[in-house]
Amino acid sequence: MRVRSQSTPRGLSRRQILAATGAVAGLQLAKPFIITARAAENSLKIGLQAHRTGIGAAYGLWYERTSTAAVKVINAMGGIGGRPVELIVEDDATDAKRGTEVMEKFANEHKVDFVFGPLFGNVVGAVAARAGELKMPLFVVSEGSELAAGDFNRYVFQTGITNVRSQVTAISPWVIQNVGKKVTMIIPDYIFGYNHRDFFSETAKAQGGEVNAVIAIPPTETSFTKYFSQIPAGTDAIYHVMVGPGVLTFVRELGEFFGDKGPKLFGFIDSLEAVDIAAPGLEFLEGSHLWEAFPRYLSGLDTENAKFYRASVGIDDNGASVDNAKEISTNSHMFGCWETLFSIKEAVEKSGYAGPADKAKLVEAIEATTGYDEGKGHPQGKKQFIGKAHQMFGPQFISEVKGGKLNVVHTTSIEDGLYEPKADYTKQAL
DSSP: OOEEEOOOOTTOOHHHHHHHHOOSTTOOOOOOEEEOOOOOTTOEEEEEEEOOSSTTHHHHHHHHHHHHHHHHHHHHTTOBTTBOEEEEEEEOTTOHHHHHHHHHHIIIIIOOSEEEOOOSHHHHHHHHHHHHHHTOOEEOOOOOSTTTTTOSOTTEEBOSSOOHHHHHHHHHHHHHHHTOSEEEEEEESSHHHHHHHHHHHHHHHHTTOEEEEEEEEOTTOOOOHHHHTTSOTTOOEEEEOOOSTTHHHHHHHHHHHHTTSSOEEEEEGGGGTTSOTTSTTOGGGTTOEEEESSOSSGGGSOOHHHHHHHHHHTBOTTSEETTEEEEEOOHHHHHHHHHHHHHHHHHHHHHTOOSGGGHHHHHHHHHTOOEEOSBTTBTTOOEEEEGGGTEEEOOOEEEEEETTEEEEEEEOOTGGGOOOOSOOGGGSOO
């Protein structure tokens, strides 16, 4: 397996990584290093566009670990269509301009067959447009809802993870019925946050609830108390979903501001990805609820396939690295890399893809897919796929913080998160 990216030593903590990367603006990337293992001449080359630096670094670290593990398993199974997989990793710095440069490098220098991996919406939008121009199949491991809305093109797919609209549609009835009806939303001030704002406001109203305020915070913010005074009196629930280097500070300051007298809390795990729930200062989270896509703790999804996935990636029953218990995974997002790679395997073998001349056959094979069965390649559970929209739908999990751990209390069905996408990419020319 060949890796081309900036080096991040395995032992670094998330805090060290984020401190080292700093802001994206003006970031100067070091020359990439190369680790090379002799690859077969007929290898299938897949490019992982990773957020190794910048605001998405915590995710990028685990996206790469998960992808590396998945490729190891796939190659042990005989590869894809009998061909070994060569994973090539490039850092996009969680930056849109750098992302398009990486896409071009994958296509023109590495000459990969497919690209996958971008998460943050600013990067996804830019890269998706370039992928269409290059006719490069791109599998985004992102929660953005733009693909199913018809904003991208026929070469972009979301086969390994659900989108925000589906997630919110699935969980909102439970939130309104069990947490509170007058909801203040605290979101990041960019497209991911706007997705939450728009879709939850709509679904909350349909369930008899009300969003009485939306507080949008720059994702690079490092102090948050000044925003909490904007929460209206009478709010009985706070819906929070934050990202970036300040997430731990965000939840701590939220607790300091309200103590045990504030509104009930419902958050998306994004606010606490890569953060230890039992960390000092987070005691106020006890009794609050969080959305998860893949339960951090084994007890939330204790199946043989989930155990296989965890063991392969190297995370323990608490969702931490087996090598360092203080290094917490981004389990609700990184599983999407694993499932995406296995969906690529299925598409290649179904279509008979042998090289770039077969891209049209690959696209059509994915569009003919109706779902994925739960298994080693899809440990999160059974999936439904709407081919014309290039979008996957799956279950969601709601967990309660109890005893400093996340305990799943509700699992939605696929049907709970289904909606009719606007997109029909099959009408576009290949």
